[in-house]
Amino acid sequence: MNFDDTAGELRLFVDGEEVAMTTTDQSIGNFDAPLQVGSPIGLYTPDGTFDNTRIWNVARTPVQIREGMSRQYDGDPSLVVDYRYDTTEAQTVLDHSGYHNDGIRSGTIWPVPVKGLAITNPAHFRFSVEDGRGGFDEQSFDVRFVPPLRGSISGTVFVDANADGTFQAGEQVLPDWLLYADTNGNAFPDPGEPQATTDASGQYTITGLLPDDYPLRVQPRAGFETPAIKTARVSANQETLADVAITELTLGQIRGQIQTAVNTAAAHQQVFADLDRDGTLDTGEPTAMTDALGDYAITGLSAGNYDIRLTPRAGWQVTDPVDGLRRVTLDQDGISTGNDFTLNPNTTTAESGLAFVTTPNLSGAGDTLEAGSVFRYQALAQNWSGSSINYDISLAPDGLSIDSQTGLVIWQPNLNQLGDHRIVLRARDGDDGVALQDFSLRVVAPDTPPAVTSTPPNNAHVGIPVVYQVDAQDAESSALTFSLTAGPATASIHADTGVLHWTPQSR
Incomplete structure (x- = not known):
């Protein structure tokens, strides 16, 4: 309910929509009477659930009222009462506004948490971790439930x-x-x-x-x-x-579309300009990938004659043109269109066009993974038929798993799994399509920081050289490099041997 005292308008909202309005010449006054929520009014008894009760000292707009159905307000000075009914076992009903107008439960019905804006008591967590040698640590925390605001x-x-x-x-x-x-x-x-x-x-x-x-x-x-x-x-x-x-993209383009014989767009197909006309894709030759509609565009080309070919997926062959070649003459800054290709499957397992379209990414670390670290790879296969796709594993080390619906791969190798591991993922769809993805990971021992084992000198004398051999050990026996990051201007340390030299001078 919304009352605009200045305009004398009283409006009733249900689910954020105005359902009734009336006017009055009466004004808001002060009454020395308790506020009652859910109490009978004459012969009328409220029938429903109170999720949140708020009283504002300003009239709310319809937009603000709808917004308030999916959020809470903390620290708003215009909100003078905010009962969230989040204490299910206490006599006091807490007011979450800044005015602390707490209420008291009456009757025999206790607050019951309901879905929506009602916030339940926090969930308490405590966990511990042990190292098997008597050492441990623990942590405790509370999680408060709040409505998901979008x-x-x-x-x-x-x-x-x-x-x-x-x-x-x-x-x-x-x-x-x-x-x-x-x-x-x-x-x-x-x-x-x-x-x-x-x-x-x-x-x-x-x-x-x-x-x-x-x-x-x-x-x-x-x-x-x-x-x-x-x-x-x-x-x-x-x-x-x-x-x-x-x-x-820049002019000088050769464009076209790749489809199957049944006019299905062939996405993620590689097309290339065969500059040396040897029938294969070589390093440096211009390429393009078809988009979701099967379209491609090789760009940035100079004027000249070009042989355009594609490298079809396994199980597919080019049927139009028969020789798999489009010869194009391109003018300066020209665009040549209509250089299309048609594909047909060689096997029934390839008919849906199912193929993996992602590759593992190890954040620039190549195929190397440290033992104890977590490998995550969101594999994704796509087909041209649109049927559902499921994932599983054909070959993998112990502990590696894949989500059958999403293709998410997770593995945390241990120290007993050092070395090279071959992984083969499989995708299958509802059209009997099958696709495999094969890659390898090398698990290496985690890098342990070197430790200084020598004891530095405590005293020095003016004019007498100080020579200190810094000794350090490294679990991986890596070559160590020493550097002096702070010290007198006349001090130095050998980067390879770790010998520190310094002769104190009088001031």
Whole structure:
């Protein structure tokens, strides 16, 4: 209920929507009577559940009332009573406003936690850790339950004609572009990741996001440069603006589309310009990958004649053109289109076009993994038929697991697993498609920091050289390097031998 004393308007809201309104010439006054919540009024007895009771000293707008259905307010001076009914076993009903208008429970019905804004008592945790030799540590903490407050990301995807990164009137908007929050970092829009497609005006909105920083990506499209990942910070009940500037790739382009014989787009296919005309992809030859629509664009080409080929997935062959070759004559800064290819499967297990489209990433560490560290890899396979995909393991070391639905791989090797390990993942779909991904990991012992074992001198005399041999040990027997990070200006240490020299001088 909302009463605007100045306008004399009394409004009733149900689920955030106004259902009744009346006017009165009466005004808000002070009454020396207790506030009663849930008590009968005449012959009327309230029938329902009180989730949260608030009293404000200002009239609330309809937008504010709807907002308050999914959030709490802490420290707002306009909120004079805030009963959340979160003490289920106490006589006192706590007021969470800053005015401490606590209430007292009456009757025989105790507060019962319900879904919504009601906050239950905190959950208490305590855990301990032991090393098996008598040493231990422990930690305790409380977790308070609060309602999940959501926000959104919205913006416009456009061609940044003047390269200033800002959307301006007259710049081309891009409809039907997919944007997604790459929460697992594998650079692909996985099922379940927040995502949205731009409308005819190039605008998108990703809704229902918990407060956090989200890595926003754009699904690549042929002929356009894929922008760098964009971090969007989402706050509760707020809309975060995140326009995305797209750059068209340079002219001198050869474009086309790859489809199957049944007109299914063949995504993630590699196309290349066979500059030396040897029929194989060589280092330095221009390439492109087909996008989700099967389109490709090889860009940045000079004028000339080109042989365009593709490297089909295992189990597939090019049937149009028959020889698998498109010969293109390209003018200076020209765009050649219609250089299409058609694929057909060689085996029934390849008909769905199922294939892995991600590769393991060890953060620049190559294929090396330290024992005790955790290897996480979000594997993703895609097909052209759209049928559901499940994952399992064909070959892997002990302890490695994969989520059958999401493809998330997790492994924490121990010191007994040092050495090389071959891993084979398998994906299967509802069309009898099968795809394998084979890679290797080398597990190495964790690096133990070196330890200084020598004892430094305590005294020195003016004019008498001090020579101190610094001794240190390293568990991996690595070559050690010594450096002097603080000391008198005349002191020095040998980087390889660790011998420190210093002759004290009188002032």
